[in-house]
Amino acid sequence: MTDTHALYTVNEIRQVEQAALANSPSYALMQRAGTAAGELAYELLQSTEKERRVLVLAGPGNNGGDALEAASQLMNAGLKVFITLPFPTDTLPADAQQALQRAKASKATFIASDDPAISSTDWAMVIDGLFGIGLSRAIDGPLHELIATINQLGCPILALDVPSGLNADTGAIVGDDAGIAIQATHTITFIADKAGLHTCEGRDFAGAVTVATLDIGGERFPPASMHLNHPALFAKCLRPRRHNTHKGSYGDVSVLGGAHGMVGAAVLAARAAAKCGAGRVFIACLADSLLYDSMQAELMSRLASNIDYSTTTTVAGPGLGTSRLARDILGKAIIANTPLVIDADALNLIGHEPALQEKLLARSAATIITPHPLEAARLLATTTQQIQGNRIAAARALAGTFRATTILKGSGTVIAAPDGTVVLNTTGNPALATAGSGDVLAGLSGALLAQGCPEWEAALAAVYLHGLAADELVKRGIGPIGLTAGELIPEIRSVLNQLVSG
Ligand SMILES: NC(=O)C1=CN([C@@H]2O[C@H](COP(=O)(O)OP(=O)(O)OC[C@H]3O[C@@H](n4cnc5c(N)ncnc54)[C@H](OP(=O)(O)O)[C@@H]3O)[C@@H](O)[C@H]2O)[C@H](O)CC1
Ligand SMILES: [K+]
Numbered sequence: 001m002t003d004t005h006a007l008y009t010v011n012e013i014r015q016v017e018q019a020a021l022a023n024s025p026s027y028a029l030m031q032r033a034g035t036a037a038g039e040l041a042y043e044l045l046q047s048t049e050k051e052r053r054v055l056v057l058a059g060p061g062n063n064g065g066d067a068l069e070a071a072s073q074l075m076n077a078g079l080k081v082f083i084t085l086p087f088p089t090d091t092l093p094a095d096a097q098q099a100l101q102r103a104k105a106s107k108a109t110f111i112a113s114d115d116p117a118i119s120s121t122d123w124a125m126v127i128d129g130l131f132g133i134g135l136s137r138a139i140d141g142p143l144h145e146l147i148a149t150i151n152q153l154g155c156p157i158l159a160l161d162v163p164s165g166l167n168a169d170t171g172a173i174v175g176d177d178a179g180i181a182i183q184a185t186h187t188i189t190f191i192a193d194k195a196g197l198h199t200c201e202g203r204d205f206a207g208a209v210t211v212a213t214l215d216i217g218g219e220r221f222p223p224a225s226m227h228l229n230h231p232a233l234f235a236k237c238l239r240p241r242r243h244n245t246h247k248g249s250y251g252d253v254s255v256l257g258g259a260h261g262m263v264g265a266a267v268l269a270a271r272a273a274a275k276c277g278a279g280r281v282f283i284a285c286l287a288d289s290l291l292y293d294s295m296q297a298e299l300m301s302r303l304a305s306n307i308d309y310s311t312t313t314t315v316a317g318p319g320l321g322t323s324r325l326a327r328d329i330l331g332k333a334i335i336a337n338t339p340l341v342i343d344a345d346a347l348n349l350i351g352h353e354p355a356l357q358e359k360l361l362a363r364s365a366a367t368i369i370t371p372h373p374l375e376a377a378r379l380l381a382t383t384t385q386q387i388q389g390n391r392i393a394a395a396r397a398l399a400g401t402f403r404a405t406t407i408l409k410g411s412g413t414v415i416a417a418p419d420g421t422v423v424l425n426t427t428g429n430p431a432l433a434t435a436g437s438g439d440v441l442a443g444l445s446g447a448l449l450a451q452g453c454p455e456w457e458a459a460l461a462a463v464y465l466h467g468l469a470a471d472e473l474v475k476r477g478i479g480p481i482g483l484t485a486g487e488l489i490p491e492i493r494s495v496l497n498q499l500v501s502g
Contacts, residue, residue, distance in 0.1 A: 010194070062093055128184060159184035162206075168197070184207045187209050199392065229423045249279065258290065284314075285304060352378075440485050
């Protein structure tokens with residue numbers, strides 16, 4: 001495949017697989033999958049000093065076949081391989097039957113899934129081939145117990161195609177609290193990459209993801225509607241500055257927020273906007289409580305009611321509250337039809353007020369909305385659990401309903417366009433789960449819009465840079481525990497400048 005950042009749904013992959021199976025000998029794809037998995041396992045095991053015992057979990061379908069094939073490869077490479085196959089073998093699909101015969105011939109040791117050796121052996125690695133894209137219900141009973149035991153082992157776990165128990169499309173654990181999934185350190189996924197490995201629980205359960213295409217050419221794939229975020233997707237809007245420019249060249253940002261007692265949120269967004277390149281930044285507070293920002297004297301303070309929203313990019317929401325005054329001024333900012341980022345309480349107001357929704361739909365200027373899952377649930381009149389159950393569908397629904405580029409925050413932030421295009425972000429870490437981090441993202445998004453970045457690229461760049469800054473800080477020991485949102489701002493400025501000059 002040429003498009004290395006493309007993501008496909010299970011349905012799409014099934015179609016590609018069927019077409020490929022029709023044109024190659026049966027069993028060839030499974031052999032390729034098993035070989036790719038065996039090679040990766042072997043490579044990962046090179047750094048281990050343990051006696052190289054590998055436990056292979058094989059399931060009742062073709063994912064189990066892949067695992068049995070990988071087991072044969074590793075036996076042939078001289079490792080000590082133990083296989084547990086806790087299912088009747090006479091109902092294995094034909095290809096998996098062949099893989100079973102080869103595994104038996106390789107003299108791998110078969111052990112029962114309740115053998116105490118599973119929890120007492122110091123395994124160098126576990127290979128998870130219980131279920132792949134054919135998982136159809138929550139994993140329960142003895143298999144649930146087996147997976148709980150495996151997750152406690154503390155050794156590297158290589159999942160084949162998908163960590164068993166994870167929905168490959170959504171990244172949710174199938175069956176939610178009733179289900180369970182393998183918590184892999186590595187996943188080798190077949191034919192094409194899958195969205196569920198990169199959002200919701202995906203990042204925690206899949207670990208490092210490798211794609212093995214099984215030699216299926218890119219021409220067999222439909223155009224992808226989902227991609228992983230990458231600078232190539234937005235680089236064209238982050239260009240070096242021309243010499244012959246002035247502050248007016250980089251736009252004004254006004255942060256509409258800061259109700260009484262909540263000015264800090266607006267200050268964080270405004271500082272982010274200033275340090276990410278906006279020409280001039282105004283803190284447009286509802287409350288008359290901020291004279292100036294002593295840490296960032298470049299910021300200008302105005303009463304929200306005195307701003308001309310037709311001449312500025314607006315970041316609406318940080319610390320805005322849901323008062324009548326907030327609602328009225330938000331309405332003015334929306335109808336001004338200038339670039340707009342809508343965050344926090346501005347989203348809550350829109351969720352409650354059909355009149356604001358109508359105004360939003362009448363806009364033609366750039367609009368980015370940045371809900372976290374609870375705000376998304378309010379906007380779509382549903383529950384957080386429903387949103388998290390299918391984050392991609394939720395982001396698409398928001399983008400379509402409000403005709404706005406949507407940034408659905410959370411692990412594996414989803415960026416969706418009204419036409420259904422989706423990008424999943426790859427940067428960021430739990431350090432971002434801190435108060436004010438959303439305000440910084442909103443301010444950064446506003447700064448990029450003010451500098452002329454189109455809304456789609458601005459959203460992709462903002463999310464990517466915000467996460468990358470957190471990753472860089474964590475590498476230096478500043479977080480994940482205790483990273484504060486304000487610390488992100490200078491780091492975002494650094495990674496932004498590096499990207500522009502690099
Ligand atoms: N076909 C090929 O050549 C290739 C396939 N690849 C690999 O195959 C899997 C997909 O294989 P598939 O057989 O469709 O599905 P699975 O192996 O994931 O699992 C299906 C079986 O699991 C049973 N099942 C489903 N959920 C549960 C559950 N919660 N508890 C117990 N059993 C469950 C299901 O039973 P049903 O009753 O639902 O029918 C099936 O028996 C793919 O992921 C790849 O790893 C490779 O890509 C190579 C080419
Ligand atoms: K698996």
